[in-house]
Amino acid sequence: MSMKPTQITQSSPAEIIAGNHDLLTEILSYVPVKPLLRFKCVSKQWLFLISSPSFCLLHSFRHCRRPSSALFFLRHHCHGHPYASLLSSSFFDFIPLHPSLPLSSTPPPFFFFLKSHPVDILQSCNGLLLCSSARIFNPTTNQMASILLPRRLVVGVSLAFDPSRSPHYQLVCVWKVDEDSYAIDVYSLGSRQWRPVVSCFTAPFDVEFERGVYCRGNVYWLSHTDSTVAFNLDRECVETLILPNSIEGAYIERFRYFGESCGHLHLIEIRTNCVPDIEILELDRKDKMGWFVKYKVNLDIVGRGFEAEMFQDHTDRLGRGLRFYAFSILAVIRRSENDNDDDHEDNGGCDPELIVSVPGKVISYNLKTKASRLICEAEDESDKWLPFKGYNAYQFIESLYFL
Numbered sequence: 001m002s003m004k005p006t007q008i009t010q011s012s013p014a015e016i017i018a019g020n021h022d023l024l025t026e027i028l029s030y031v032p033v034k035p036l037l038r039f040k041c042v043s044k045q046w047l048f049l050i051s052s053p054s055f056c057l058l059h060s061f062r063h064c065r066r067p068s069s070a071l072f073f074l075r076h077h078c079h080g081h082p083y084a085s086l087l088s089s090s091f092f093d094f095i096p097l098h099p100s101l102p103l104s105s106t107p108p109p110f111f112f113f114l115k116s117h118p119v120d121i122l123q124s125c126n127g128l129l130l131c132s133s134a135r136i137f138n139p140t141t142n143q144m145a146s147i148l149l150p151r152r153l154v155v156g157v158s159l160a161f162d163p164s165r166s167p168h169y170q171l172v173c174v175w176k177v178d179e180d181s182y183a184i185d186v187y188s189l190g191s192r193q194w195r196p197v198v199s200c201f202t203a204p205f206d207v208e209f210e211r212g213v214y215c216r217g218n219v220y221w222l223s224h225t226d227s228t229v230a231f232n233l234d235r236e237c238v239e240t241l242i243l244p245n246s247i248e249g250a251y252i253e254r255f256r257y258f259g260e261s262c263g264h265l266h267l268i269e270i271r272t273n274c275v276p277d278i279e280i281l282e283l284d285r286k287d288k289m290g291w292f293v294k295y296k297v298n299l300d301i302v303g304r305g306f307e308a309e310m311f312q313d314h315t316d317r318l319g320r321g322l323r324f325y326a327f328s329i330l331a332v333i334r335r336s337e338n339d340n341d342d343d344h345e346d347n348g349g350c351d352p353e354l355i356v357s358v359p360g361k362v363i364s365y366n367l368k369t370k371a372s373r374l375i376c377e378a379e380d381e382s383d384k385w386l387p388f389k390g391y392n393a394y395q396f397i398e399s400l401y402f403l
Contacts, residue, residue, distance in 0.1 A: 025049060029058050033140060033398035034106075056402040060163040064126065065263045065337045068395035070096045071330060071355065072111075072121060072129075072139075073362075073378070092121070094396070095362060095376055097333065097355065108396065110139030123159050125214045127399025128169060130159035136169065136403060139396060143403040147171055150185050150194050158212025158219045160233055163401065165217060166190075172219050172231055174209045182209075184231060184238070201238040203229045213258060215265040216285065222258045244269065244281060244291050257329040261395070263337040267291065273324045276300050280332060280354070280367075295367050297354060299325045302365045302372055309358040330362070330393035331355040355393070 028036065028050065036059070040047045049055055073093045092114050094107045110129070120132040129137045134147040134157055149157065152175035161169040168189035177183050177200055184198040203209075204223040212219045220230045220241065230241045244267070246254055257268035265283040282294040303310035303325070312324040335350040351368040355375070362375045 021049070025055060025058070029055065029062050033059075033063070033400055036400070037140075050400075053402040056400040057163070057167050060127070060399055060401040061167075063399070064162065064164040066127070066397050066399075067262055067333055067335050067350070068097065068124075068331070068397045070094055070396040072114075072124075072394045072396060073330075074121075074392035093378070095378070097353070097364065097375060099376060108139045108398075109142035110137055113137075113142055121394045122157070122210070123212060123214075124394040124397070125159045125161045125169075126163070127397040127401055128159060128161050128403075129394065130157065130171075134171065136171075138399060138401055138403050140398050141400065141403075145403045147187055149173060150175065152176075152183075152185075155182065156209030156212060156221070158209075158214065158221075160214045160219055161401075162214070162217070170233060172212065172233075186233070186236070197236040198231075198238055201229070211258075213260050213265065215260040215283070216263055216288075218288065220258075220265065222255060224254055242289060243267075257332065259331060259395075261332055262334040264294075264332075264334050266294070266332045268329055268332075273326075274322055276323070276325070295352075295354075297365070297367070299327070301370050302327075302354070302356060302363075303358070305372060306358055306361060306363060306374075309360055326359050328357045329354065330357055331395060333395075 028039070028046075031039070036050055040050050071094075073095055092111070094111045119135065121129055122132065123130040127138065127140065129139055131137055134149050136145045136147065136159065137143070150173060152173075154173055154175045156174045158172045158174075159169060160172060170189070171187040173185045173187070173194070174182050175185070181200050181202050183196065183200055185194045186197050187194045203221075204225045204227065206225065207221050207223045207228055209221050212221055214220075217234055218230045218232050218239075221228055223229075223243065225243070226245070227243055228241050230239050231237075232239055243255075246269075254269050254271075255267060256270040257266065259266055263285070267281045267283070268278060269281070270278060276299045278297050278299065279293045280295040280297065281291045284290045284292060299310070310326055312326055314322045314324065331354075333353045333355060335352055351366050354365040354367055356363050356365060357378065360377060362378050363372050364375050365372045
């Protein structure tokens with residue numbers, strides 16, 4: 001009686017990976033969001049894994065402080081790019097910063113929610129959006145959480161979220177104690193309740209508590225005086241932040257941009273509309289007290305190719321030529337949380353950008369090559385002269401964070 005040789009079948013590397021849950025989780029956690037969402041269709045196993053809250057949290061940690069790929073714009077209409085028919089909303093438009101890339105140009109599910117459920121976006125923070133009535137959205141997954149505010153005279157609510165520091169988001173609520181003083185309550189997803197943390201503090205008269213900016217463990221609020229206030233979430237205390245000295249000829253509301261990107265806090269002061277040079281300031285991340293000039297920008301260079309829209313040349317009574325610049329600063333986009341993100345080798349080949357609106361257009365100015373490009377044509381029916389204000393632009397950052 002002859003014995004047949006036993007055949008040993010070896011599994012392929014793909015089968016080995018597919019059968020190892022921990023290994024598959026580790027690999028998929030490094031995949032960018034858009035391809036990962038498409039991978040849900042591979043199998044029920046992948047759908048279950050990618051949709052699980054634990055995986056979403058791991059993925060958010062691995063992809064924290066990412067640059068934005070698009071902006072939500074308030075109340076205008078867009079033309080001139082492949083997705084123009086999709087990107088028309090009663091209140092907001094979704095404008096990809098790189099419309100030539102198909103994946104980055106596809107609107108997230110939240111955009112279509114905006115079309116039928118108008119809400120006010122108040123703040124963008126590391127992939128989450130804080131909206132009116134203390135509703136928090138993940139625009140990538142279209143998930144929402146609604147938080148009941150304290151019954152107080154609330155003057156502002158800010159979102160603090162950084163998956164590299166904590167798996168839980170927090171809300172910072174500033175409410176008025178009396179005419180000259182304020183208090184702060186904090187809501188944490190971990191405890192799911194409000195806690196009073198600062199019983200009384202004072203602030204400059206014009207602090208914009210309704211427009212908080214989160215950056216590296218602090219919520220900052222802007223003032224147009226010589227100082228403002230910030231809330232430190234680790235120490236749970238209010239701190240004073242010195243602002244740059246006012247430059248000669250500045251408007252009363254001298255700061256025209258205040259925002260964060262990849263862990264960098266930026267501030268831009270506009271002297272007048274007829275001065276071509278502006279400076280992009282950054283808060284020193286070591287002491288979190290001083291400001292330094294990160295980029296110098298010349299508007300005559302920014303407007304090359306867009307002279308008809310941006311430059312308004314006039315002659316005064318003495319025959320002298322005057323040039324006014326019609327523009328709004330929408331965003332400063334960094335590509336890395338490192339200080340040397342100007343280097344192509346450190347940021348994957350992408351340069352930092354200044355996103356600017358001029359009448360009828362949104363353009364991007366490369367802060368390294370000093371070249372401008374058209375993002376899309378945009379027209380605001382209510383204000384054709386200057387279509388956007390900086391506070392009406394909110395960064396879209398892809399995230400799988402589970403709400």
